[in-house]
Amino acid sequence: MPSTSHSLRVSRVARLPLAAAMACALALAPAFAADAPQGGQRAGTAAAELKPAERGELARQFVLKWGGYVQRMYDVPVAEWAGRMVPTFIAADPMNLRNAMARETFEGAVAELTGTGHRLSDGDVVDRYAMAPADLSGQEAAAIGTQALGSTAGDLVFTAVTPCRIVDTRVAGGRINADSSRSFLGVAVNAGANFTFQGGSATNCNVAAVGASAIVLNVTAVLPSAAGFATVYKSGETRPLAASVNYAPGAIVNNSVVVGVPNPLGINDFVIYTFAQSDYVVDIVGYFSPPQATDLQCTETPISTFNISAGAATFINNPVCPDGYSEVMPYCYTNASGVYSRGSGVNSNTSGLATFCAWQNTTAATQQVFGGSICCRVPGR
Template sequence: MSWLRIAAVAFILTLPLIPVRNGHAAPLSGQGATASPAERGAWIRSFVLKWGAYAERTYGVDVRVWSQRMVPTFARGDADNLREALRRDTFEGALAALGGFGHRLGDERILDAFASSLPGTPARRIPGVAKALGDLAQDLVYTPVQPCRIVDTRNAGGAIAAGNIRNYRVAGKTSFADQGGSTGNCGLQTEIPTAVALNVTAVTPTQAGYATVFPYGAARPETASVNYTAGDIANNAIIAKVPNPVQSFDVAIYSYATSDYVVDIVGYFAPPRATALSCVDTSYATVSVAAGGSGQATAPSCPTGYTSVHLDCESSSWSMPIVYSTQKGGGLCGARNTGTTSASLSAARRCCRVPGR
């Protein structure tokens, strides 16, 4: 890291703090298109203090490293961009404002646009991605579990009498022993499934008939989950819906004939869970630019499956300012060296992906 960048960051972190009220910058003096160096410095320090912890937590980069990489972005942003960035309620929206196009898009549209740019996720298939990844009726994720016994009427409760219904829990318990099942939680103590995959066994029913497993509190459907004959041991694999919001019980079992029942759970369905972005930084590509000359550096490509979300352009000299950068155009950084000695120009990318559940 050059002494120039260290000095720039040290300057940012020692500038006075601008007041922030309810997540927004307080009214500022001089609301024109220009600002004094002191005002710009105060705004930049406020931005770092407001979003540094978020950048460290979400993107896994130390706040000081992040603030160093932001120096070129801060230098390019005009006064209005900096003001708008401080008003934003999301990190992504604040970055868009710094880039000069945030005034055209709200935070929610920026998040949607970012998500729609990820590989394999066309925008038309992710409406409202900033608000939800799925719902309780569709877009469910199946999670298999080690087969675990949650009901055995031979151990608790006794056979279900002919024409009767008995209610059971399938998740959210520390033990299923009171239902005749496992003394453990079957890995489901903290889960709130929308549906469960069950193996239901009827044990020695007194006559031919059937059993129906259905959501607790719902009307019993005229369907059979398991069909059996007298004295039979018959089982079937089923998917049973679970009421949501959570009720006192999860499923009900109706028995046409008096019979014992054994129920094992093998998996469950639940809405997808949002996960933090997985991000990596590429190495820097560095070129030497002769005194009085121009040059450009091309940042290395992102790993397969990752999308470039930020282009970092760095100059080793105050006399060689960044004159252009383009992420969409191939990750190029350009600079003109107005100094009397050669200088280094470097380019790198921040690459992210949504890992999923």
């Protein structure tokens, strides 16, 4: 299934003011014109410079794609956010901007643009997704931070997914009895898994083996038999005193909850306790997982041709890597007999730290050699 940020975009884009995106693109036009290439050539098609009109169109598409999500999740009007994004659109290099448009979450797209990304803070997540009674004790409040949002290896990164049904006791399992608990899975163990056995989707809800330490759920109590509450908590832990959903008899009540899950995954992920007999429907809307390392992005410069004079021993500086990339390895080659390599490396005395190839021509004629650079960077930087 597509990611959730994608679903939020679909649900709101019809109401997203197109004028905001167009105004953003028009405001950017003069800056983009000034940003036109001034000579020189980027290596590889992925790192090729964008024409001002192309950059403006990508910026407009970015605003249209994510404006509704930003307005809903961050409470920032679309036009205001688009204006704030102008310096980022101008500064983003071509590969970053193109790759950002291909990402399926807003946080991932911004990380691609800037190299830093945006993550909902713990406070934002609690305010938006978790229900906490007004008389929540200090110990219980700490438990929300350390258990529901705590990391197994550092800060957790939030990823939204398309809201997807993982539990429906009306379909499977039946009503949960009064003063009883039932355990459920919240994260699919592999790509072929599904949630039909607990009344949910026949898909894996795009949460297969994500390494989650916490998940974000919309939990609905359906027609409880009496007034009461439900508590959703991490499998394997003691049930906390805080309520996740409060309900009246015969009501249909929904609330969003952040709940920790075992990492690595256990037999079950979370538990629902209910004070009164009731059906429950649960949709997953996102998850928190430890940051993951990403592969380097690499490209290569054009291969240049150089002439080595007869009997000469010299070195040649190769083309410099594109902005944002670092030289990783020189490329040195010749098919001329009697011309030998005398080494290669990075010339720290040159602007841009060009790689070099050293040659010795033992023949009585000028010979051709070839050189270039392999260039890499951390994605998004």
